[in-house]
Amino acid sequence: MANSWPTLAGIAVFLAMLGLQQLIEPGTQRLLTAVFLFVALAQAWNIIGGYTGYASFGQVAFFGLGAYTVAVLMNNYHVSFWAAMPVAIVIGVAFAVGIGVPLLRLRGHYFAIATLGAAEGAREVINNMTPVTGGGGGITIPTFGDQAPTAYLGKPGFYIAFLVVAAASVAIAAVLARSRFGYAMVAVNQDEDAAASVGINTTLVKVIAFGVSAAIVACAGAFYAFQQIAFYPTDVFDTSFTVLMVIMVVIGGSGTVLGPLVGAVGLELLAQYLRVNLGIYNQLIFGAIIVLVVIFFPQGVVNFFRDAWRSRNFSILDNVRRYRL
Amino acid sequence: MIAPQPAAADPILQVRKLSKRFGGLWAVRDVSFEVAEGQILGIIGPNGAGKSTLINLITGHLRPTSGQVLIDGDDVTGSRPWVIAHDRVARTFQIVKPFRGLTVRENVAIGAMHGSERDRSVRDALATADRVLDLVGIAQHAGAAPSQLSVADARRLELAKALACRPRLLLIDEVMAGLRQKEIEAAVELIHKLRDGGISIVAVEHVMKAVVAISDRVLVLHHGSVLTEGPPQEVLADQRVIEAYLGRRYMKRRST
Numbered sequence: 029m030a031n032s033w034p035t036l037a038g039i040a041v042f043l044a045m046l047g048l049q050q051l052i053e054p055g056t057q058r059l060l061t062a063v064f065l066f067v068a069l070a071q072a073w074n075i076i077g078g079y080t081g082y083a084s085f086g087q088v089a090f091f092g093l094g095a096y097t098v099a100v101l102m103n104n105y106h107v108s109f110w111a112a113m114p115v116a117i118v119i120g121v122a123f124a125v126g127i128g129v130p131l132l133r134l135r136g137h138y139f140a141i142a143t144l145g146a147a148e149g150a151r152e153v154i155n156n157m158t159p160v161t162g163g164g165g166g167i168t169i170p171t172f173g174d175q176a177p178t179a180y181l182g183k184p185g186f187y188i189a190f191l192v193v194a195a196a197s198v199a200i201a202a203v204l205a206r207s208r209f210g211y212a213m214v215a216v217n218q219d220e221d222a223a224a225s226v227g228i229n230t231t232l233v234k235v236i237a238f239g240v241s242a243a244i245v246a247c248a249g250a251f252y253a254f255q256q257i258a259f260y261p262t263d264v265f266d267t268s269f270t271v272l273m274v275i276m277v278v279i280g281g282s283g284t285v286l287g288p289l290v291g292a293v294g295l296e297l298l299a300q301y302l303r304v305n306l307g308i309y310n311q312l313i314f315g316a317i318i319v320l321v322v323i324f325f326p327q328g329v330v331n332f333f334r335d336a337w338r339s340r341n342f343s344i345l346d347n348v349r350r351y352r353l
Numbered sequence: 354m355i356a357p358q359p360a361a362a363d364p365i366l367q368v369r370k371l372s373k374r375f376g377g378l379w380a381v382r383d384v385s386f387e388v389a390e391g392q393i394l395g396i397i398g399p400n401g402a403g404k405s406t407l408i409n410l411i412t413g414h415l416r417p418t419s420g421q422v423l424i425d426g427d428d429v430t431g432s433r434p435w436v437i438a439h440d441r442v443a444r445t446f447q448i449v450k451p452f453r454g455l456t457v458r459e460n461v462a463i464g465a466m467h468g469s470e471r472d473r474s475v476r477d478a479l480a481t482a483d484r485v486l487d488l489v490g491i492a493q494h495a496g497a498a499p500s501q502l503s504v505a506d507a508r509r510l511e512l513a514k515a516l517a518c519r520p521r522l523l524l525i526d527e528v529m530a531g532l533r534q535k536e537i538e539a540a541v542e543l544i545h546k547l548r549d550g551g552i553s554i555v556a557v558e559h560v561m562k563a564v565v566a567i568s569d570r571v572l573v574l575h576h577g578s579v580l581t582e583g584p585p586q587e588v589l590a591d592q593r594v595i596e597a598y599l600g601r602r603y604m605k606r607r608s609t
Contacts, residue, residue, distance in 0.1 A: 208466045208475055215452050215463050221414055222450035224434035225443070226464040226518050227471065231433075283454065 078282030081217030086143030094249025120246025281328025363426035371420030395568030451499030468518025
């Protein structure tokens, strides 16, 4: 098959990253673990925000719920992580379906604001369920001795865990993108009336896309919780997670499999480089770079290069003109 | 034993006293008509007569205020658009609605993979799309973006998207508006070909000549209500129709 090379390239990169682990120091391992986390989160946002066109600003709710499900089950009920993690996914999907059915009737800004509110609400609920969640005082997952339901994975363990989560998210996105469901998502994104008229159950497509996205985010949140050991509601319901997902997808190129990958890897590595080399100015420069990229590549880096390659026109000025009319 | 009545006894589409009110305005009021299997019904009327609203009510894009829509005798009033589509009813939109970002071929394939009797794989759907593109005559643009098509070809794409759903009843909303004479002739020929292929058609049209050429019967809408219905030549000779379409002033001028 002519189109199998992206699959092969993906597998090759996965194996290379697996092998790379033996060669790198713990600091780099931790950095790459964070990169993998954001690859998964960006891919997840892209499914609902990119392909389906519903810009969710409440994705962090699934992350926080996944994290707290794992922490509560491991801490309060001594459940093993591997049993708690699937429960976290189920809770994340259930919440997505619960808020998705009413909220996915809204479009554009209204959907963004409503999901943002839902995430804030979820955080407050966790914050106030003190007997179960520890409330604002945070929660700790027991990781030592007999108290630990599952032995701590350690840096090498979490490197592999997040690599697998990231690879799975890329694989899910790639399979969806080429499927009938993938075309349905794109059709819903472009025109819901037209999509419905050719037999697409637009409500179902939107809810499933939201659910799949939530499943990936909740799974990532579960691993993140275990990795962090102790955290507060404000840590795992931090809106900046959502914002980063959006920025990574938009800059990389929404509605593509490669875009979120490029955006997550590029931005996380860039942020780290700036933190190390620019001291207190790193956030300022990071923000400025994002603004510039959005101005020059409004359709995302991946989409720019794909279009440029097809039209043999790599002029950035032409690109700005095309999208800034 | 009494033999069961063949399904063909029911008209493919029955509209009974269908009404739609927007606030204080009745966009469609007490409209009733039938379309028999294999028939082409033309719906004409001046701007704002309620033609597009009527189509939207039949396909589930709008919910009627009152009245019924029956397909093959089954009441589908108020069903969602995809349910109607799966009942093998397809439509086009007056303002074309291509899926941007996809090729012409992929646009058509979406109908083939999600409409009634859908293809189970993307590959089969793309093959179906190629056949439909061939039928409507834009196979040469299969790999193009919808935005690159001419007005006439964009209308053909709209038709191809609907046909890929394998309809038995096709509702077309002004597919000939803005076309040149040659293009209209081609479209008329295509519509006849579709009917001969077993598709019943409801054609909302503004272009009078085209309506006469394609329709077995014509229904005239005026201010949301049925003004008259009958064979094309008869309807067009009706004084009330000329009045509704061209206005009293025109009539007076002609009579003097």
